[in-house]
Amino acid sequence: MKISILFGTESGNSEMAAEDLAASLADTYETEIRDLAEVSPEDLREDALYVFVCSTYGEGELPNSALPFYTALSQTRPDLTGVHYAIFGLGDSFYTETFGHGSLKLDAQLKDLGAHRAGDFGRHDASTWEPVGEVAVAWFEDVLSSLQVNSNAA
Amino acid sequence: MQPNPAIAIVGSGPAGCYLAQTLRRSMPDAEITMFDRLASPFGLVRYGVAPDHQGTKSIQAQFARLFERDNVRFAGNVEVGSKLSLDALRDTHHVVVLATGLARDRALRVPGESLSGVYGAGQFTRTMNTHPHENPTLPLLGDTVAIIGGGNVSLDVVRLLIKSPADFDGSDVNDPAVEAYAESPVREIDLICRSSADAAPFDPSMLAELGRIPGVQFASEGQTLSGANTSSATQSALEGLRSSEPDGPPRVRVRIHFNSTTTRIAGKDRVEGVEIRLPDGSLHVIEARSVITAVGFDFDPSDPLLGEMGANSDTGLLAEGLYRTGWAKRGSRGTIPENRQCAKAVAAEILKYLAATQSSAPKAGYSGLPDATLRHVIDFEGWLRVDAAERAAAPPNRSRKKFADHSWMVATAHENIDGQTTSAAQRRHVKEQS
Structure with a gap:
């Protein structure tokens, strides 16, 4: 399984969290790390696990570098059935209303x-x-x- | 391109750290040194971000990586422009970048500004952050204070003034200042904002945060909306504030005046009030025993490095091999992350310059600086000793106790603590707070 962060x-x-994650996986998995600013929804494939590491900015918005990707998802609404992802959100619980x-x-x-999320929504405060x-x-x-448990059960 | 260019960055706040980060990614072998006049790195993150905004301050973990693993040198306790001349730095380095920020409170430019009782928000925040060059306690503000400005710094001032000592849990606030202030706290705060509520530059979440402090009554006046966007986050934050009635009589009242331009600070020898012009053109005087201005930060004409150069958003170039980044380039606009984009633009200019100067003479870099300078340098290891001592000295419910005296920071940084022995400076520090 290829892991794309x-x-x-x-x-x-x-970016720092993504780099740390990539470094921890590099010996075991084929791992790549990319800035969401340079990724389009069409790039998503079924044979990889996508790990989104993303912050919150301003009043609960996505950071600028993630906006083009998010906007493309919302506008073109591609069918993501078969795409697997995990997601880790950075935020500050101080801003209770918009945390993460x-x-x-x-x-x-x-x-x-239609994409399938693996594991729990991750959080950093x-x-x-x-x-x-x-x-x-x-x-x-x-x-x-959790992925291994699921594949053992299958 | 120079095989291993020597680069000096003056100032280790967010502007300098983002620049070092960007340069390091492009030049793994360049010699990069960040100078700071203080023994501590991180500049505004440590001394400008409010002490109760620890989440914002936590970005220093990202910046610390420069020194921990990216082979960037920290050279603290070196004031460029006095102890070490800019020329000496430029003679030894291929590129010098000024990332010194803007420390001076911008003038309001209204009559009465020089009256006794008028203070700057920068001054105020540095005191609350225990900046070693700032007054250790706040001035006596009196019962009523007017705060002028509609940005996040202005809301920082309001928030720090309406908090009780118990509301600072988890912070690294200057406790002696908070305790002294708690003996005669302000009862009435008038916040004067030039724009309408939804056009004001502060973040709505900063406004909403005020409503979580117990014992405060809020009111707002003159908040004509500039557009049709009545469901804005600012509007709901304001409604939240107005509905947060304290149980019993309020400790302090906060009135926010939107669409109100300050025309004059009234008073004979010291502040007695602030005159504002309302949207209908009429003039109105708000009583105040003191005034805190929070209208941005500016170049200090007496600064040996920046002088009266003014802001320039087009280029970071000042002279051959001399650049600037961050607020020193753009003026005091934007949040900490905006310096990241600014650094990328300045780094691109620097890389282009270095690529074009292949044939220039080699330069000695950091080790070519005068011995008199190098002897006094606090390196990152030295800072870590200060950091550990401050954390160890933290009183209950505080994340750290900052050293108020810079010579203390220097002494602690220079002592080699092996984990067993507590330094004399540390013992004095712990003793003082008990």
């Missing part, structure tokens, strides 16, 4: 278009000062084990 960032924190809303929107859109890369790596271990 797609990050959307405003401050650079999501950017990546939640992206998650809802992907699901709506800037207010905790937990190292974002470590939180992402620990979360993704759970995603991978």
Whole structure:
């Protein structure tokens, strides 16, 4: 299984988390890391696992670099049946009303278009000062084990 | 291109850190040094971002990677322009970039501005962040204070003034200043904003945040909307504030005046009020014992590096091999992440310049600086000792206790602590707070 990590960032924190995640996987999996600004929905394939690492900006919006991808999803509404993804959202719980809303929107859109989410929606809270890369790596271990449980059961 | 160009970045705040990041990605072998006049890195993240916004401050974990794994050198305790001349830096480095930000509160340019009792928001925030070059406590503000400006810094000031000491849990606020202020806190705050509610530059979430502080009563006036967008996030934040009635009599009242232009600060020897012009053209005086201005930051003409150069959004180039980035380039606009895009543009200019200067003479880089400078440098390891000492000294419910005295920071940074021995500076620091 190829793992494709797609990050959307405003401050650079999501990119850093994506890099840490990629580094933790590189020895075991074929891994690539890409800026969402350079990804189009047509690039999504069925034989890879896409890992979205994305922040929230302003009033619960997606970061600028993720907007073209999200807009393309909303406008062209491609059928994403058979596409597998996992998603990890960065936010700050200090902003209670909008905490993690950017990546939640992206998650809802992907699901709506038929893509299958692996594992739980991951979260990092800037207010905790937990190292974002470590939180992402620990979360993704759970995603991978849920995939194994599912494939064993099948 | 120079095989291993030597690059000096003056200032280790967000502007400098994003630039170092971008340059490092393109030039894995360049010698990159970030200078700071303080013993601590991160500039505005440490001393400008409000102490109760720890989530915003956590970006320093990203910036710390420059020094931890990206082979960027931190050279703290070096003031370029005084201890070390800009010429000496340019003689030894192929490229020098000024990322020194803007520390001076912008003038309002209204009569009465020089009255006693008028303070700048930058001053205020530095005190609350325990900046070693700022006053250790706040001035006596009196019962009533007017805050002028409609941006996030202005809301920072409001929020820090309406909080009780217990509302600062988890922060690294300057506790002696908070405790002294709590003895005679402000009772009435008038926030004066030139634009309408939905056109004001602050983030609606910053406004909504004010409503979570107990014991405060809010009112807003003159909030004519500029457009048809009545369901804006700002509007719902304002409605939230107005409906957040305190249980019992409020500790403090906050009135927000939209569409109100400050025309004059009234008073004889010290501030007595602020005169505003309302949308209908009439003049109205708001009583205030003190004024805090939060209308942006500006170039300081006495700054040996920046002087009166003004902002320029087109290019970071100042002279051959000399650039600037961040607020020192663009003026005081935008949030921390905006410096990332700014850094990318300036880095592209620098890369183009370096590619075109293949034949220039080699330069000595950091090690070519005068011994008198190098002797006093605080490196990243030194900063980590200060960082550890500050965290260890944190009182209950605080994330750290910052050193108020820069010579203390320097002393702690220079002492080699092996984990067993506590430095003399650390002991003094812990003792002082007990």
